[in-house]
Amino acid sequence: MNLTDHERAQALRTGMGTENVGSVLEALVKMTRPTQLLEIGAGYTTLCMLSALSDVAAELHRDAQIVQGQIDDPERQSLLIPRVALTPYHPSLTVFEDFSVQPSAADRVVDIAQAKGWDAYLNFVSENFFDDGPRILADLTAAVDVAWLDAGDPIEDIRFVNTLLPYMASDSWILMHEPTLTIPVQLADGTTAVRPVTVPVVRQLIRSTYDQDDGSRIEFVVMPEVHKVRQGGLLVIHKLSGPEVLQPVFDSMDSEVKALQRLLRTQDTGDDLSTLKF
Ligand SMILES: C[S@@+](CC[C@H](N)C(=O)[O-])C[C@H]1O[C@@H](n2cnc3c(N)ncnc32)[C@H](O)[C@@H]1O
Structure with a gap:
């Protein structure tokens, strides 16, 4: 994370609850090096992903020099795939933010990104995703590799995922905030207690993936934040499409x-x- 303490304090709103999720997103970007990223709901996490993209660019620059023999680092060289180190990387993060929720740190994101020199990666769309999102996604030069959904309630999450799926790359990741809600539920003995329950969109997604017959596979991970009643946890969906993924030639x-x-x-x-x- 390359934010100063001041920038972090400006961007991170405690009530949005993304202090841990931001680190996971940052690591995912560094590990999977997506070309096209999408976020719905701007704030601290926008900067985490931009920071990761800038780190990847710096890492790639050095790795290319190692592979080309301009830097002597045999230990690093022994880990690298030369093709990847030498392939130009031009990622882009498209962010939808309609400023419907206030107060928000979303308005500071663009300023901080510019100050850090990260705005070249940023395509900030100040609109409700449902207004023009599909047309904008259709016009992107690449399918979406990583989508981070942090804007809605569980009903909206269903709509986000349904709208997004046609634009997701065949090997891609969808991440969603709050896969569980801690709410009053009725127990088997008829009494009521407060318990975390899986939100409907997650149940629906897991159910709908049992009958894939085209060789594709979807992996789910629910990462809870056990200390929070709301704005906690992360659902990670990894979509691997096509038999070629399962049966390499x-x-x-x-x-x-x-x-x-x-x-x-x-x-x-x-x-x-x-x-x-x-
Ligand atoms: C939970 S906050 C995002 C927090 C942010 N990811 C962070 O790390 O601080 C949700 C944001 O989504 C925006 N929003 C809600 N519905 C939206 C929609 N349909 N399209 C675009 N933005 C939306 C709200 O204005 C709000 O700023």
Whole structure:
């Protein structure tokens, strides 16, 4: 995280509850390096993702120099996939924010992004997502790799996901705030107690993915924040589409994979990795 304490204090609203989710999003961006990101509901998390994109750009710059022999760092080099290190990376984060909820830190996000030099990654749309969102998504140059939904109640979340799905990349991530709500529920013995319950959109999503017959797979993780009654936790949906994800074609290994195998064989593992499957 490259925000100063002052910027962090300006962007992070305690009531929005994204202090931990922001770190998860930051790590996800650094790990999966999405090209097209989408956020509905701006604030601290916008800056977490922009910061991650800027870190990736710096990391890529150094990695490319390592791969090209301009920087001597054999330990790092031993980890890198040369093609990835040498591929230009031009990510973009499209953010929808209609300023319907106040007070909000959303209005400071653009200013802070500009001050940090991160605005080149930012496509800030000051509109209700449902007004023009589908047309804007259709015009993007790439399908959405990571979508972070932090704008609605569970009913709106259903609408967000239904509207979004046609624009998601085949291998992509949808993350949603508050997969559980802590509310009064009736227990089996007829008494009432306050308990966390899974919100309807999550139940619906999990149910609807049991009958995929095209080889695609969807993984779900609910990460709770056990100390909060609201604005807590994260639902992570990982969509892996297509049989090719599950059944790689081993006999068409390209030179890069073979080079990686050679590299691995040179490590002193004692294993013959010539049959390594990717
Ligand atoms: C929970 S806050 C976002 C918090 C932010 N992610 C953070 O880390 O601080 C939700 C925001 O979504 C905006 N919003 C609500 N419904 C929206 C919609 N349909 N389209 C665009 N923005 C919306 C609200 O104005 C509000 O600023």
